[in-house]
Amino acid sequence: MNARDLVENSRYRCWMGDLPRPLTQVPLSCLAIPGSHDSGAYGLDKSAGVSIDEPKSVSVLGSLCCGGGLSVISRWSVTQDLSLGQQLEAGIRYLDLRVCIKPDTADAHFLHGLYGSKVITALHEVIEFLVRNPKEFVILDFNHFHNMDDISHKQLLSDLKRLFGALIVPVNKHMSPWQMTLENIWKTRMRVIIFYSDKSSADMKEFWPNYAIPSPWPNTSDSRVLIDFLERNYTGNHRNSDGNFYVWQGVLTPGASTILAHLCGSLKDSIAPRATRAFLEWVANKEPGSRGINICLGDFIHLHDFIPSILRLNDKIQPRQ
Template identity: 80%
Template structure:
C-alpha cells in the first residue's frame, strides 16, 4: 500500500494551509467500513428480506455473492488514513442480540469503536492531519443506542473534536487556524439524537448528492450538471462529489461470478478521474471526492493533484 500521503495535510505549502478545508480537494472513501465483512454472521439488517433469503441459499454461495458485491474497500480505516483518505463515510448498526455497534453493508463489519480507536492513534502519530467522520446511515438503533454511541465518540475523541459552535467561520476553517488548537476531528451525525450536542455537526452541513446510477455516462452527466450549474452553495461549507456507481439487480445478475471491485469500481474510478482532471477545487468547485477501493486506480494521488491548481486566497 502506498503511504506517501500519510501526512499530506502537514506537508502542504503554507499558502494552501491558509485556504478553507472546504476549498481543498480531499480524498474520501465510500462505505468506508465495508472492508473485511464477516460472512459467518449472516446478512446484515440493512438488507431487505429477499437478500436475507439469498444469503441462506446454496451452502454459502449466496453469502459469497453478497460479500463480493458489498465490500467497497480492501483496507481498514487506519490503512485508508495512511493512504491519504481524510473523509470516512460510515454506516452503522447495533448487531442483533448484542450491544455492540458495527459497520455494515450487506454483511457485518468491524466493531465501530475498535476501528475508531485506530483513527485516534493515527491522529496522535500525525498531529497535523484533520479527519472528517460522517455517520449517515443507521440501522437497528433506538434512542438508547444513539446515546451510547454518541457518548463513546465524545469519550474517545474528547478535545480532538471540532464543535459546531467553534469560534471560526467556515471561511476561517483552515489548517493553519485548526493547528492552533487541539482540534482534529469533525463528526457529522445524521440523527436527531445529536441535535443539542455541540460536538456533532448536522448532516445538512455536508451535502452529498448521490448519482444513483450504474452507467458511467449518467454519472458524468450528473457531476457535470452540479459543477457547471453551481449547485454547490458558495457559503464556505463542505461538499461531496461521489465518484461511484451503484450496481442494480441487472448488473449483479449479469456478473454472477464478478464483484463490485472487478466489474464496477474500475469503470467508476476511470470515468470519475477523467472528469475530475480538468476541474479545480474552490468555494463552488471540487472538495471531498468519494470512491470505492480508493487505494487503487490512482484515486488518491489524482484527487490530491488538484490542489496544485490552487493559489493563496486572502
C-alpha cells in the same frame, strides 16, 4: 503494489502537513480531499449472515447454495480493501460511515450487506493515526443508521465524545467552516470534525448536522449517467457558496440485474474500475473552491491512482494565493 505495500510506502500519509503554506490558509471546504465510500465495508463477516440494511430478497440469496450466496453478497458489498487506519495512512481524510446495532447484541457495527467491525474498536485506529501524525485532520460522516433507537444513539454519541474528546471541532461561532483552515486548526488541539445525521445529536455541540455536508447520490450503475449527474451539479452551481463541506461521489451503485448478470464478478472488478476511471477523467479539469471540488469519494481508494489524482487538483489553487 498490493494494498499493504501501498500503505507502508505511502507518500500521502502526511499530505496536509506537507502542503505549502498558502494552502494551509485555505478553508478545508475549498481544498480537494480524498474520501472513501462506505469506509467501514472492509473485512466483512460472512459468518454473521446478511445484515439488516438489505431487503428480504438479498437475505434469501444469502441462504442459498451452502454459503455460496453469502460469497456473492460479500463480493458485491465490500467497498474497501484497507482498514480505517490504513485508509488514513494512504491519504484518505474523509470517512463515510454506515452503522447499526447488530441484532442480539448491544454493539454498534459497520455494515454493508454483511456486518463489519465494531465501530468504536475501528475508530481507535483514527486516534492512533492522529497521534502519529499531529498535523493531519479527519472528517467522520455518520450518515446511515439501522436498528438504532434513541438509547443506542445516545450510547454511540457518548462513546464518540469519550473517544475523541478535545480532538473534536465543536459547532460554534469561533470556528465556522470559513475559519476551518489547517493554519487555524494547528493552533488548537482539534483534529476531527464529526457529522451525525440523526436528530439525537441536535443539541450536542460536538456533532455537526448533515446539512453542513451535502453529498448528492448519483444512484446509477451507468458511468455516463454518473458523469452527467456530476457535470450538472458542477456547471449548475448546485453547491452553495456557504463555506460548508461538499461531497462529490465518484461511485456506481449496482442494481439487482447487474449483480445477477455477474454472479461470479464483484464490485471491485466489475463496477468500481469503471466508476473511478470515469470520475477521475471528469474531475481532472475541475478546480477546488467554495463552489467547486471538495471531498471526492471513491471505492477501493488504493487503486487506479485515485488519491494522488485528487490531491493534484490542489496545485490549481496555488497561483491564486
